Amino acid sequence: MNRTIVRLTAQGMLGGRRLWLLGALALLIVVIAVATRLLVPVSEADAAGLLRAVAFSTFLPLFGLIVGTGAIAPEIDDGSIVHLLAKPVSRHTIVQSKLLVAIGAITALAVVPTMLAAVILGAGPQTVLAFGAGALAAGAVYSVLFLLLTVVTRHAVIIGLVYALMWESLVGSFVPGARSLSVQQWALSVTESIAPAGLVTADVGLGLACGLIVGGFVAATWYAGNRLNVLTLAAED
Protein backbone atom coordinates (compact mmCIF):
# COMPACT_ATOMS: atom_id res chain seq x y z
CA MET A 1 0.00 0.00 0.00
CA ASN A 2 1.14 3.52 -0.70
CA ARG A 3 -0.63 6.27 1.16
CA THR A 4 -0.11 8.93 -1.50
CA ILE A 5 -1.53 6.74 -4.25
CA VAL A 6 -4.49 5.90 -2.04
CA ARG A 7 -5.13 9.58 -1.37
CA LEU A 8 -4.82 10.61 -5.03
CA THR A 9 -7.01 7.74 -6.23
CA ALA A 10 -9.67 8.58 -3.67
CA GLN A 11 -9.56 12.21 -4.77
CA GLY A 12 -9.92 11.23 -8.41
CA MET A 13 -12.71 8.75 -7.78
CA LEU A 14 -14.74 10.61 -5.20
CA GLY A 15 -13.68 14.21 -5.70
CA GLY A 16 -16.25 16.92 -6.40
CA ARG A 17 -19.41 15.99 -8.23
CA ARG A 18 -18.64 12.27 -8.38
CA LEU A 19 -19.14 11.69 -4.68
CA TRP A 20 -22.62 13.18 -4.97
CA LEU A 21 -23.49 11.03 -7.97
CA LEU A 22 -22.30 7.85 -6.28
CA GLY A 23 -23.92 8.93 -3.02
CA ALA A 24 -27.21 9.46 -4.86
CA LEU A 25 -26.97 5.91 -6.23
CA ALA A 26 -26.33 4.60 -2.73
CA LEU A 27 -29.24 6.62 -1.37
CA LEU A 28 -31.49 5.23 -4.10
CA ILE A 29 -31.32 1.71 -2.73
CA VAL A 30 -32.25 2.94 0.74
CA VAL A 31 -35.12 5.01 -0.68
CA ILE A 32 -36.46 1.94 -2.50
CA ALA A 33 -36.41 -0.01 0.73
CA VAL A 34 -38.31 2.75 2.53
CA ALA A 35 -40.83 3.04 -0.33
CA THR A 36 -41.43 -0.71 -0.39
CA ARG A 37 -41.87 -0.79 3.36
CA LEU A 38 -44.44 2.01 3.17
CA LEU A 39 -46.31 0.53 0.20
CA VAL A 40 -46.66 -3.08 1.26
CA PRO A 41 -46.09 -5.32 4.24
CA VAL A 42 -42.98 -7.34 3.34
CA SER A 43 -41.99 -10.72 4.70
CA GLU A 44 -38.35 -11.71 5.10
CA ALA A 45 -38.54 -13.80 1.92
CA ASP A 46 -39.80 -10.78 -0.09
CA ALA A 47 -37.01 -8.67 1.37
CA ALA A 48 -34.49 -11.30 0.30
CA GLY A 49 -36.02 -11.50 -3.17
CA LEU A 50 -36.00 -7.73 -3.60
CA LEU A 51 -32.41 -7.38 -2.37
CA ARG A 52 -31.34 -10.18 -4.64
CA ALA A 53 -33.02 -8.67 -7.71
CA VAL A 54 -32.00 -5.06 -7.14
CA ALA A 55 -28.79 -5.14 -5.11
CA PHE A 56 -27.13 -8.36 -6.28
CA SER A 57 -28.06 -8.55 -9.93
CA THR A 58 -27.81 -4.88 -10.93
CA PHE A 59 -26.63 -2.51 -8.23
CA LEU A 60 -23.42 -4.30 -7.20
CA PRO A 61 -22.16 -5.18 -10.70
CA LEU A 62 -22.76 -1.65 -11.95
CA PHE A 63 -21.22 -0.09 -8.86
CA GLY A 64 -18.25 -2.45 -9.12
CA LEU A 65 -17.86 -1.45 -12.76
CA ILE A 66 -17.93 2.27 -11.98
CA VAL A 67 -15.55 1.98 -9.04
CA GLY A 68 -13.23 -0.68 -10.47
CA THR A 69 -12.67 1.10 -13.78
CA GLY A 70 -12.84 4.54 -12.15
CA ALA A 71 -9.82 3.72 -9.96
CA ILE A 72 -7.42 3.63 -12.88
CA ALA A 73 -9.17 4.23 -16.24
CA PRO A 74 -9.07 8.08 -16.25
CA GLU A 75 -5.30 8.01 -15.70
CA ILE A 76 -4.75 5.48 -18.48
CA ASP A 77 -7.09 7.43 -20.76
CA ASP A 78 -5.32 10.76 -20.43
CA GLY A 79 -1.86 9.22 -20.24
CA SER A 80 -0.99 10.62 -16.81
CA ILE A 81 -0.44 7.06 -15.59
CA VAL A 82 3.14 7.32 -16.93
CA HIS A 83 3.98 9.79 -14.16
CA LEU A 84 2.76 7.28 -11.60
CA LEU A 85 4.54 4.37 -13.29
CA ALA A 86 7.79 6.34 -13.39
CA LYS A 87 7.90 6.54 -9.59
CA PRO A 88 9.98 3.94 -7.74
CA VAL A 89 6.90 2.10 -6.51
CA SER A 90 6.16 -1.53 -7.28
CA ARG A 91 3.39 -1.95 -9.82
CA HIS A 92 1.79 -4.45 -7.46
CA THR A 93 1.72 -1.78 -4.77
CA ILE A 94 0.01 0.61 -7.19
CA VAL A 95 -2.67 -1.95 -8.02
CA GLN A 96 -3.18 -2.87 -4.35
CA SER A 97 -3.48 0.79 -3.33
CA LYS A 98 -6.01 1.52 -6.03
CA LEU A 99 -7.91 -1.62 -5.18
CA LEU A 100 -8.05 -0.59 -1.53
CA VAL A 101 -9.79 2.64 -2.52
CA ALA A 102 -12.20 0.82 -4.84
CA ILE A 103 -13.16 -1.71 -2.17
CA GLY A 104 -13.45 1.04 0.43
CA ALA A 105 -15.78 2.99 -1.83
CA ILE A 106 -17.91 -0.04 -2.66
CA THR A 107 -18.13 -0.97 1.01
CA ALA A 108 -19.21 2.49 2.10
CA LEU A 109 -21.49 3.24 -0.83
CA ALA A 110 -22.89 -0.17 -1.81
CA VAL A 111 -22.43 -2.78 0.91
CA VAL A 112 -23.53 -0.59 3.81
CA PRO A 113 -26.59 0.76 1.94
CA THR A 114 -27.51 -2.83 1.03
CA MET A 115 -27.39 -3.84 4.70
CA LEU A 116 -29.29 -0.68 5.62
CA ALA A 117 -31.95 -1.56 3.05
CA ALA A 118 -32.17 -5.04 4.55
CA VAL A 119 -32.69 -3.55 8.02
CA ILE A 120 -35.37 -1.17 6.72
CA LEU A 121 -37.13 -4.05 4.94
CA GLY A 122 -37.40 -5.73 8.33
CA ALA A 123 -34.89 -8.54 7.87
CA GLY A 124 -33.48 -10.22 10.96
CA PRO A 125 -29.88 -9.59 12.06
CA GLN A 126 -28.75 -12.90 10.60
CA THR A 127 -30.18 -12.05 7.18
CA VAL A 128 -28.68 -8.54 7.29
CA LEU A 129 -25.29 -10.02 8.08
CA ALA A 130 -25.69 -12.61 5.33
CA PHE A 131 -26.48 -9.99 2.70
CA GLY A 132 -23.65 -7.78 3.96
CA ALA A 133 -21.14 -10.62 3.65
CA GLY A 134 -22.42 -11.58 0.22
CA ALA A 135 -22.39 -7.98 -0.99
CA LEU A 136 -18.85 -7.47 0.31
CA ALA A 137 -17.64 -10.60 -1.46
CA ALA A 138 -19.34 -9.59 -4.72
CA GLY A 139 -18.14 -5.99 -4.44
CA ALA A 140 -14.53 -7.00 -3.85
CA VAL A 141 -14.47 -9.49 -6.73
CA TYR A 142 -16.22 -7.10 -9.15
CA SER A 143 -13.80 -4.29 -8.20
CA VAL A 144 -10.70 -6.36 -8.85
CA LEU A 145 -12.09 -7.96 -12.01
CA PHE A 146 -13.01 -4.64 -13.57
CA LEU A 147 -9.72 -3.08 -12.46
CA LEU A 148 -7.88 -5.93 -14.14
CA LEU A 149 -9.98 -5.50 -17.30
CA THR A 150 -9.11 -1.80 -17.38
CA VAL A 151 -5.40 -2.59 -17.27
CA VAL A 152 -5.71 -5.31 -19.90
CA THR A 153 -7.93 -3.56 -22.46
CA ARG A 154 -9.15 -0.13 -23.41
CA HIS A 155 -12.66 -1.44 -23.82
CA ALA A 156 -13.01 -2.52 -20.20
CA VAL A 157 -16.32 -0.74 -19.64
CA ILE A 158 -18.00 -2.45 -22.58
CA ILE A 159 -16.63 -5.91 -21.82
CA GLY A 160 -17.57 -5.44 -18.17
CA LEU A 161 -21.10 -4.47 -19.17
CA VAL A 162 -21.46 -7.44 -21.48
CA TYR A 163 -20.33 -9.69 -18.65
CA ALA A 164 -22.48 -8.11 -15.95
CA LEU A 165 -25.65 -7.67 -18.00
CA MET A 166 -25.57 -10.44 -20.55
CA TRP A 167 -23.47 -13.27 -19.18
CA GLU A 168 -24.79 -13.22 -15.63
CA SER A 169 -28.45 -12.66 -16.39
CA LEU A 170 -29.19 -13.62 -20.00
CA VAL A 171 -26.78 -16.50 -20.62
CA GLY A 172 -27.04 -17.66 -17.02
CA SER A 173 -30.79 -18.08 -17.31
CA PHE A 174 -30.52 -20.29 -20.42
CA VAL A 175 -27.28 -22.16 -19.81
CA PRO A 176 -27.08 -23.45 -16.24
CA GLY A 177 -23.34 -24.14 -16.55
CA ALA A 178 -22.67 -20.42 -17.04
CA ARG A 179 -23.87 -19.82 -13.51
CA SER A 180 -20.83 -21.38 -11.88
CA LEU A 181 -18.76 -18.68 -13.59
CA SER A 182 -20.95 -15.91 -12.23
CA VAL A 183 -19.72 -13.66 -9.43
CA GLN A 184 -23.32 -13.09 -8.44
CA GLN A 185 -23.84 -16.79 -7.77
CA TRP A 186 -20.62 -17.02 -5.73
CA ALA A 187 -21.79 -14.13 -3.57
CA LEU A 188 -25.26 -15.65 -3.23
CA SER A 189 -23.65 -18.87 -2.07
CA VAL A 190 -21.91 -16.95 0.74
CA THR A 191 -25.23 -15.31 1.62
CA GLU A 192 -27.00 -18.65 1.57
CA SER A 193 -24.56 -20.15 4.04
CA ILE A 194 -25.12 -17.41 6.63
CA ALA A 195 -28.81 -16.62 6.10
CA PRO A 196 -31.61 -18.65 7.76
CA ALA A 197 -32.19 -21.88 5.86
CA GLY A 198 -34.29 -21.70 2.70
CA LEU A 199 -34.24 -17.91 2.37
CA VAL A 200 -31.74 -17.69 -0.47
CA THR A 201 -30.75 -20.34 -2.96
CA ALA A 202 -27.52 -20.36 -4.90
CA ASP A 203 -26.40 -22.59 -7.75
CA VAL A 204 -22.80 -22.91 -6.58
CA GLY A 205 -21.64 -24.86 -3.54
CA LEU A 206 -20.13 -22.90 -0.66
CA GLY A 207 -16.68 -24.50 -0.86
CA LEU A 208 -16.35 -23.89 -4.58
CA ALA A 209 -17.72 -20.36 -4.24
CA CYS A 210 -15.32 -19.41 -1.45
CA GLY A 211 -12.42 -20.93 -3.36
CA LEU A 212 -13.37 -19.04 -6.51
CA ILE A 213 -13.89 -15.75 -4.63
CA VAL A 214 -10.58 -15.88 -2.77
CA GLY A 215 -8.65 -17.47 -5.62
CA GLY A 216 -10.13 -15.10 -8.20
CA PHE A 217 -9.45 -12.10 -6.01
CA VAL A 218 -5.81 -12.96 -5.32
CA ALA A 219 -5.06 -14.10 -8.86
CA ALA A 220 -6.68 -11.05 -10.45
CA THR A 221 -4.85 -8.66 -8.12
CA TRP A 222 -1.53 -10.29 -8.89
CA TYR A 223 -2.18 -10.44 -12.64
CA ALA A 224 -3.30 -6.79 -12.75
CA GLY A 225 0.05 -5.81 -11.18
CA ASN A 226 1.83 -7.95 -13.74
CA ARG A 227 -0.04 -6.44 -16.63
CA LEU A 228 0.70 -2.95 -15.35
CA ASN A 229 4.36 -3.83 -15.89
CA VAL A 230 3.83 -4.16 -19.62
CA LEU A 231 1.17 -1.50 -20.08
CA THR A 232 1.20 0.19 -23.47
CA LEU A 233 -0.52 3.49 -23.97
CA ALA A 234 -2.67 3.63 -27.08
CA ALA A 235 -4.23 6.66 -28.70
CA GLU A 236 -7.96 7.27 -28.78
CA ASP A 237 -9.56 6.08 -32.00
Place this chain on the structure above:
Amino acid sequence: MSPADSAPSGVIHNIGYRGYDGERLTRRGITFGLYAHSLRGIFGLGRAARSKVVPFGMVVVMLLPAVVLAVVAVVGAGLGQLDGPVVPYTRYAMILQAALAIFVAVAAPQAVSLDLRFHSLPLYLARPLERVDYVRAKLAAMTTAVFLLLAAPLLVLYLGSLAARFDAGRETLDLAQALLGALLFAAVLSGLSLVIASLTARRGFGIAAIVTVLVLSYSIVSSLQGVVAFEADDATTAGWIGLFSPMTLVDGVQVWAFGVTSSTPAGPAGDLAGPTFLVVALAFVALAYWALTRRYRKVKV
Protein backbone atom coordinates in the same frame (compact mmCIF):
# COMPACT_ATOMS: atom_id res chain seq x y z
CA MET B 1 22.83 25.69 -69.88
CA SER B 2 19.68 24.21 -68.62
CA PRO B 3 16.52 26.35 -68.41
CA ALA B 4 16.41 25.86 -64.64
CA ASP B 5 19.53 27.93 -64.15
CA SER B 6 18.17 30.95 -65.93
CA ALA B 7 14.82 30.87 -64.10
CA PRO B 8 14.59 33.25 -61.13
CA SER B 9 15.00 31.34 -57.90
CA GLY B 10 13.03 31.66 -54.67
CA VAL B 11 9.67 32.35 -56.26
CA ILE B 12 6.52 30.99 -54.79
CA HIS B 13 4.54 30.02 -57.83
CA ASN B 14 1.00 31.19 -57.96
CA ILE B 15 -0.74 28.07 -59.11
CA GLY B 16 -4.04 29.91 -58.90
CA TYR B 17 -6.62 29.41 -56.23
CA ARG B 18 -9.94 28.51 -57.68
CA GLY B 19 -12.92 29.46 -55.62
CA TYR B 20 -15.83 27.05 -55.54
CA ASP B 21 -18.71 28.48 -57.48
CA GLY B 22 -20.77 25.33 -57.82
CA GLU B 23 -23.96 24.58 -55.99
CA ARG B 24 -23.70 24.61 -52.17
CA LEU B 25 -25.77 22.49 -49.84
CA THR B 26 -28.53 24.29 -48.02
CA ARG B 27 -28.97 24.24 -44.25
CA ARG B 28 -31.30 21.31 -44.66
CA GLY B 29 -28.80 19.48 -46.85
CA ILE B 30 -26.06 19.92 -44.26
CA THR B 31 -28.38 18.72 -41.50
CA PHE B 32 -29.13 15.63 -43.55
CA GLY B 33 -25.41 15.13 -44.16
CA LEU B 34 -24.74 15.28 -40.42
CA TYR B 35 -27.62 12.89 -39.84
CA ALA B 36 -26.28 10.34 -42.31
CA HIS B 37 -22.73 10.71 -40.97
CA SER B 38 -23.92 10.23 -37.37
CA LEU B 39 -26.02 7.21 -38.30
CA ARG B 40 -23.05 5.58 -40.01
CA GLY B 41 -20.82 6.46 -37.06
CA ILE B 42 -23.20 4.82 -34.59
CA PHE B 43 -22.84 1.51 -36.41
CA GLY B 44 -19.10 2.05 -36.80
CA LEU B 45 -19.26 2.39 -40.60
CA GLY B 46 -16.41 4.53 -41.85
CA ARG B 47 -14.54 3.95 -38.58
CA ALA B 48 -11.91 1.46 -37.49
CA ALA B 49 -12.85 -2.23 -37.39
CA ARG B 50 -12.81 -2.31 -33.59
CA SER B 51 -15.51 0.39 -33.54
CA LYS B 52 -17.81 -1.98 -35.42
CA VAL B 53 -17.50 -4.78 -32.89
CA VAL B 54 -19.97 -3.53 -30.30
CA PRO B 55 -22.74 -2.17 -32.57
CA PHE B 56 -22.73 -5.19 -34.85
CA GLY B 57 -22.18 -7.55 -31.94
CA MET B 58 -25.39 -6.22 -30.41
CA VAL B 59 -27.17 -6.49 -33.78
CA VAL B 60 -26.17 -10.15 -33.87
CA VAL B 61 -27.28 -10.69 -30.26
CA MET B 62 -30.64 -9.10 -31.15
CA LEU B 63 -31.03 -11.14 -34.34
CA LEU B 64 -29.94 -14.58 -33.14
CA PRO B 65 -32.94 -15.31 -30.89
CA ALA B 66 -35.24 -14.02 -33.63
CA VAL B 67 -33.73 -16.43 -36.14
CA VAL B 68 -34.05 -19.30 -33.66
CA LEU B 69 -37.66 -18.34 -32.91
CA ALA B 70 -38.46 -18.08 -36.62
CA VAL B 71 -37.09 -21.58 -37.18
CA VAL B 72 -39.02 -22.84 -34.16
CA ALA B 73 -42.18 -21.29 -35.62
CA VAL B 74 -41.67 -22.98 -39.01
CA VAL B 75 -40.84 -26.37 -37.48
CA GLY B 76 -43.57 -26.11 -34.86
CA ALA B 77 -46.18 -25.19 -37.47
CA GLY B 78 -44.97 -28.04 -39.68
CA LEU B 79 -45.59 -30.46 -36.78
CA GLY B 80 -48.98 -28.87 -36.19
CA GLN B 81 -48.03 -27.77 -32.68
CA LEU B 82 -48.10 -23.99 -33.17
CA ASP B 83 -50.60 -21.59 -34.68
CA GLY B 84 -48.95 -18.34 -33.64
CA PRO B 85 -45.52 -16.92 -32.81
CA VAL B 86 -43.86 -18.21 -29.61
CA VAL B 87 -42.92 -14.72 -28.48
CA PRO B 88 -45.26 -11.78 -29.23
CA TYR B 89 -43.53 -9.12 -31.36
CA THR B 90 -44.19 -6.40 -28.80
CA ARG B 91 -42.30 -8.24 -26.08
CA TYR B 92 -39.11 -8.76 -28.05
CA ALA B 93 -37.48 -5.46 -27.04
CA MET B 94 -38.21 -6.10 -23.37
CA ILE B 95 -36.76 -9.61 -23.44
CA LEU B 96 -33.49 -8.51 -25.04
CA GLN B 97 -33.23 -5.19 -23.26
CA ALA B 98 -29.73 -5.90 -21.95
CA ALA B 99 -28.37 -5.88 -25.50
CA LEU B 100 -30.53 -2.86 -26.30
CA ALA B 101 -29.17 -0.99 -23.26
CA ILE B 102 -25.56 -1.73 -24.21
CA PHE B 103 -26.15 -0.64 -27.81
CA VAL B 104 -27.77 2.62 -26.72
CA ALA B 105 -25.10 3.27 -24.09
CA VAL B 106 -22.29 2.84 -26.59
CA ALA B 107 -24.02 4.68 -29.43
CA ALA B 108 -25.06 7.89 -27.69
CA PRO B 109 -21.58 8.91 -26.41
CA GLN B 110 -20.20 7.99 -29.83
CA ALA B 111 -22.72 10.38 -31.38
CA VAL B 112 -22.19 13.40 -29.12
CA SER B 113 -19.45 13.01 -26.48
CA LEU B 114 -16.60 12.82 -28.96
CA ASP B 115 -17.66 16.09 -30.59
CA LEU B 116 -17.53 17.70 -27.16
CA ARG B 117 -14.19 16.11 -26.31
CA PHE B 118 -12.44 17.11 -29.51
CA HIS B 119 -14.27 20.45 -29.81
CA SER B 120 -15.60 19.69 -33.27
CA LEU B 121 -18.80 21.66 -32.76
CA PRO B 122 -17.22 24.93 -34.01
CA LEU B 123 -16.38 23.18 -37.28
CA TYR B 124 -20.01 22.19 -37.78
CA LEU B 125 -21.31 25.60 -36.80
CA ALA B 126 -18.96 27.33 -39.24
CA ARG B 127 -21.41 26.13 -41.88
CA PRO B 128 -24.93 27.49 -42.24
CA LEU B 129 -25.97 24.98 -39.60
CA GLU B 130 -27.75 26.14 -36.46
CA ARG B 131 -27.24 24.59 -33.06
CA VAL B 132 -30.79 23.28 -33.10
CA ASP B 133 -30.07 21.52 -36.42
CA TYR B 134 -27.19 19.71 -34.78
CA VAL B 135 -29.48 18.50 -32.00
CA ARG B 136 -32.14 17.42 -34.49
CA ALA B 137 -29.66 15.56 -36.68
CA LYS B 138 -28.14 13.69 -33.72
CA LEU B 139 -31.52 12.86 -32.20
CA ALA B 140 -32.86 11.65 -35.54
CA ALA B 141 -29.75 9.56 -36.22
CA MET B 142 -29.86 7.95 -32.81
CA THR B 143 -33.60 7.24 -33.08
CA THR B 144 -33.14 5.72 -36.53
CA ALA B 145 -30.29 3.53 -35.31
CA VAL B 146 -32.23 2.16 -32.33
CA PHE B 147 -35.32 1.68 -34.48
CA LEU B 148 -33.33 -0.31 -37.05
CA LEU B 149 -31.86 -2.43 -34.26
CA LEU B 150 -35.36 -3.22 -32.98
CA ALA B 151 -37.08 -3.54 -36.35
CA ALA B 152 -34.63 -6.03 -37.92
CA PRO B 153 -35.39 -8.94 -35.54
CA LEU B 154 -39.13 -8.15 -35.75
CA LEU B 155 -38.96 -8.55 -39.52
CA VAL B 156 -37.12 -11.85 -39.11
CA LEU B 157 -39.84 -13.04 -36.72
CA TYR B 158 -42.50 -11.86 -39.19
CA LEU B 159 -40.90 -13.70 -42.10
CA GLY B 160 -40.72 -16.79 -39.91
CA SER B 161 -44.43 -16.46 -39.13
CA LEU B 162 -45.28 -16.06 -42.82
CA ALA B 163 -43.17 -19.08 -43.72
CA ALA B 164 -44.98 -21.03 -41.01
CA ARG B 165 -48.30 -20.03 -42.65
CA PHE B 166 -49.75 -18.36 -39.59
CA ASP B 167 -52.73 -16.05 -40.18
CA ALA B 168 -51.03 -13.41 -42.39
CA GLY B 169 -53.52 -10.59 -41.69
CA ARG B 170 -53.18 -10.96 -37.94
CA GLU B 171 -49.38 -11.24 -38.12
CA THR B 172 -49.12 -8.10 -40.28
CA LEU B 173 -51.26 -6.15 -37.84
CA ASP B 174 -49.20 -7.38 -34.89
CA LEU B 175 -45.99 -6.48 -36.68
CA ALA B 176 -47.25 -2.97 -37.48
CA GLN B 177 -48.15 -2.48 -33.82
CA ALA B 178 -44.76 -3.73 -32.67
CA LEU B 179 -43.00 -1.43 -35.14
CA LEU B 180 -44.92 1.54 -33.74
CA GLY B 181 -43.88 0.42 -30.27
CA ALA B 182 -40.28 0.09 -31.47
CA LEU B 183 -40.41 3.66 -32.76
CA LEU B 184 -41.55 4.89 -29.36
CA PHE B 185 -38.86 2.78 -27.64
CA ALA B 186 -36.28 4.31 -30.00
CA ALA B 187 -37.45 7.90 -29.40
CA VAL B 188 -37.55 7.56 -25.61
CA LEU B 189 -34.22 5.74 -25.30
CA SER B 190 -32.46 8.08 -27.74
CA GLY B 191 -33.68 11.20 -25.96
CA LEU B 192 -32.62 9.90 -22.57
CA SER B 193 -29.23 8.61 -23.68
CA LEU B 194 -28.31 11.69 -25.71
CA VAL B 195 -29.16 14.02 -22.83
CA ILE B 196 -26.88 12.02 -20.52
CA ALA B 197 -24.11 11.70 -23.10
CA SER B 198 -24.21 15.43 -23.93
CA LEU B 199 -23.33 16.23 -20.32
CA THR B 200 -19.94 14.52 -20.44
CA ALA B 201 -17.01 14.59 -22.83
CA ARG B 202 -15.73 11.29 -21.45
CA ARG B 203 -17.06 8.33 -23.37
CA GLY B 204 -16.53 5.75 -20.63
CA PHE B 205 -18.36 7.87 -18.12
CA GLY B 206 -21.25 8.37 -20.55
CA ILE B 207 -21.55 4.64 -21.20
CA ALA B 208 -21.57 3.81 -17.50
CA ALA B 209 -24.08 6.54 -16.70
CA ILE B 210 -26.55 5.55 -19.43
CA VAL B 211 -26.43 1.85 -18.60
CA THR B 212 -26.80 2.58 -14.89
CA VAL B 213 -29.89 4.71 -15.48
CA LEU B 214 -31.50 2.24 -17.90
CA VAL B 215 -30.73 -1.01 -16.11
CA LEU B 216 -31.06 0.13 -12.52
CA SER B 217 -34.36 1.91 -13.13
CA TYR B 218 -35.78 -1.17 -14.85
CA SER B 219 -34.54 -3.55 -12.19
CA ILE B 220 -35.92 -1.38 -9.38
CA VAL B 221 -39.27 -0.79 -11.05
CA SER B 222 -39.88 -4.39 -12.06
CA SER B 223 -38.96 -5.84 -8.67
CA LEU B 224 -41.06 -3.21 -6.87
CA GLN B 225 -43.93 -4.08 -9.19
CA GLY B 226 -43.45 -7.74 -8.37
CA VAL B 227 -43.61 -7.13 -4.64
CA VAL B 228 -46.60 -4.79 -4.85
CA ALA B 229 -48.55 -6.91 -7.34
CA PHE B 230 -48.02 -10.32 -5.77
CA GLU B 231 -47.54 -9.63 -2.06
CA ALA B 232 -49.90 -6.71 -1.58
CA ASP B 233 -52.20 -7.92 -4.38
CA ASP B 234 -52.48 -4.36 -5.62
CA ALA B 235 -52.12 -4.53 -9.41
CA THR B 236 -53.28 -0.93 -9.91
CA THR B 237 -50.47 0.61 -7.84
CA ALA B 238 -48.02 -1.85 -9.39
CA GLY B 239 -49.12 -0.68 -12.83
CA TRP B 240 -48.55 2.96 -11.96
CA ILE B 241 -45.02 2.20 -10.72
CA GLY B 242 -44.21 1.34 -14.35
CA LEU B 243 -44.12 5.06 -15.15
CA PHE B 244 -40.72 5.39 -13.51
CA SER B 245 -38.49 3.47 -15.92
CA PRO B 246 -38.16 4.13 -19.67
CA MET B 247 -38.57 0.48 -20.67
CA THR B 248 -41.67 -0.18 -18.56
CA LEU B 249 -43.10 3.18 -19.61
CA VAL B 250 -43.10 2.28 -23.30
CA ASP B 251 -44.17 -1.28 -22.53
CA GLY B 252 -47.14 0.19 -20.65
CA VAL B 253 -48.09 2.23 -23.73
CA GLN B 254 -48.01 -0.96 -25.82
CA VAL B 255 -50.13 -2.80 -23.29
CA TRP B 256 -52.76 -0.08 -23.33
CA ALA B 257 -52.72 0.80 -27.04
CA PHE B 258 -52.46 -2.70 -28.53
CA GLY B 259 -53.99 -4.81 -25.79
CA VAL B 260 -50.93 -7.06 -25.56
CA THR B 261 -49.76 -8.81 -22.41
CA SER B 262 -47.38 -6.88 -20.19
CA SER B 263 -43.73 -7.91 -19.96
CA THR B 264 -43.61 -6.78 -16.35
CA PRO B 265 -45.61 -8.06 -13.37
CA ALA B 266 -48.29 -5.43 -13.99
CA GLY B 267 -49.32 -3.23 -16.90
CA PRO B 268 -51.24 0.04 -16.59
CA ALA B 269 -54.66 -0.69 -15.15
CA GLY B 270 -57.80 1.35 -15.67
CA ASP B 271 -58.95 3.81 -18.32
CA LEU B 272 -56.83 6.67 -17.04
CA ALA B 273 -53.50 4.86 -16.74
CA GLY B 274 -52.98 3.90 -20.41
CA PRO B 275 -53.37 7.40 -21.89
CA THR B 276 -51.24 8.77 -19.05
CA PHE B 277 -48.43 6.39 -20.04
CA LEU B 278 -48.63 7.59 -23.66
CA VAL B 279 -48.70 11.26 -22.64
CA VAL B 280 -45.78 10.78 -20.26
CA ALA B 281 -43.76 8.96 -22.93
CA LEU B 282 -44.37 11.71 -25.51
CA ALA B 283 -43.72 14.43 -22.93
CA PHE B 284 -40.48 12.66 -22.04
CA VAL B 285 -39.30 12.78 -25.65
CA ALA B 286 -40.26 16.47 -25.90
CA LEU B 287 -38.49 17.20 -22.63
CA ALA B 288 -35.35 15.45 -23.83
CA TYR B 289 -35.41 17.51 -27.05
CA TRP B 290 -35.86 20.69 -25.04
CA ALA B 291 -33.05 19.75 -22.64
CA LEU B 292 -30.71 19.01 -25.55
CA THR B 293 -31.42 22.32 -27.31
CA ARG B 294 -30.85 24.09 -24.00
CA ARG B 295 -27.64 22.21 -23.43
CA TYR B 296 -26.31 22.97 -26.90
CA ARG B 297 -27.19 26.64 -26.64
CA LYS B 298 -24.49 26.82 -23.98
CA VAL B 299 -21.72 24.73 -25.53
CA LYS B 300 -18.81 27.09 -26.24
CA VAL B 301 -17.66 27.50 -29.80
